[in-house]
Amino acid sequence: MIESLEKMLARGVDNPLLRFGLGKGYLDQGDAAKAAEHLRRCVEQDPKYSAAWKLLGKALEAESDFAAARAAWTEGLAAAQAHGDKQAEKEMTVFLKRLDKRA
Numbered sequence: 001m002i003e004s005l006e007k008m009l010a011r012g013v014d015n016p017l018l019r020f021g022l023g024k025g026y027l028d029q030g031d032a033a034k035a036a037e038h039l040r041r042c043v044e045q046d047p048k049y050s051a052a053w054k055l056l057g058k059a060l061e062a063e064s065d066f067a068a069a070r071a072a073w074t075e076g077l078a079a080a081q082a083h084g085d086k087q088a089e090k091e092m093t094v095f096l097k098r099l100d101k102r103a
Contacts, residue, residue: 001025016046023055032062043075050080050088057095070099 002025005018019042027035039056043049053076060069073092080089 002029014041014045016042016049016052019045020049020052020055023052023059027055027059027062032059035059036063043072047075048079048083050076050083050085050092052076053079054088054092054095057092061095061099066099066102070096073099 002022005022005025008018009022019038023035023037023039023042025035026032026038036056036059039052039059042052043056046052053072057069057072057076060066060072073096077089077092077096079085080092
C-alpha cells in the first residue's frame with residue numbers, strides 16, 4: 001500500500017487523504033519519524049482532520065517527543081470538538097490523561 005501511495009505522491013498528487021494513508025502506513029510499520037512527517041503535512045493541508053492529529057500524536061509519542069505529542073493531541077481535541085467527532089475526542093482525551101500520568 002505504501003509503495004502505491006508514494007508513487008502517487010511522486011507523480012504530484014498531494015492531499016490530506018494521501019498523506020493520512022502514508023502516515024498510517026508508516027506508523028503501522030513502526031517508522032514513527034516518517035509517519036510524523038506525512039501526518040504533519042496532512043494537518044497542514046487540513047487542520048480539521050482530527051484522525052490525523054490523533055495519529056500524529058501517536059507517532060510523536062513513539063519518538064518520545066512528549067511535548068509535541070501533547071500539542072498534537074490538544075490541537076486534535078479542539079478539531080474533534082469543533083466538528084462533533086466524539087470518538088476522536090474521547091481517544092485524545094485519554095491519551096492526554098495518560099501523558100499527564102507519565103510526567
